[in-house]
């Protein structure tokens with residue numbers, strides 16, 4: 340049975356998702372500031388770009404900016420006039436992300452909002468419906484982010500959530516930490532709720548993906 344392994348990952352990363360100079364510099368910039376190197380992998384970034392393009396997204400939301408790496412991939416998949424709103428709790432990270440979006444020539448198309456996403460989201464309801472949402476913040480918050488997304492994504496809009504596998508912990512019975520339990524609950528709700536057609540992209544740490552249906 341074919342298996343997605345390190346060799347295939349390297350092969351397809353080089354083939355489909357090579358980073359350009361800007362993305363390389365963004366990743367290096369995050370590392371140089373001593374920030375955690377927990378950005379999505381290039382193939383995950385490319386997949387986000389693909390998803391945003393496939394649903395013709397004009398207005399996208401990202402929860403969890405860090406230094407703007409995944410955000411840059413997403414904006415590159417939006418319609419030419421498309422915009423990204425991205426939420427980051429840490430002011431220093433948000434500032435670096437702004438620098439990186441400027442480096443990428445995308446400053447005019449991205450709003451970096453600083454604060455706790457749980458406090459910012461109620462205000463963003465006024466901007467709904469959104470076309471695309473990417474969740475990549477604290478794992479305990481995923482169920483709440485999913486509930487918000489179900490109310491604020493347009494039918495046909497796409498949701499993606501990082502770390503759906505939690506590095507394998509979701510299938511290890513002994514793993515009962517709050518973050519793993521939250522991801523399990525998130526995956527289960529996404530899979531069973533008729534408001535979503537959901538699946539899992541198995542690259543990186545797993546990306547849960549779903550299309551918003553017409554169900555209320």
Ligand SMILES: C[S@@+](CC[C@H](N)C(=O)[O-])C[C@H]1O[C@@H](n2cnc3c(N)ncnc32)[C@H](O)[C@@H]1O
Nearest residue numbers: 378379403405408409427428455456475476477
């Ligand atoms: C995994 S990193 C994001 C990586 C980024 N999406 C990328 O791939 O380039 C998660 C980020 O979410 C931020 N974060 C965590 N909890 C948050 C919250 N409740 N509200 C806003 N940001 C949060 C963290 O400070 C961190 O920078």
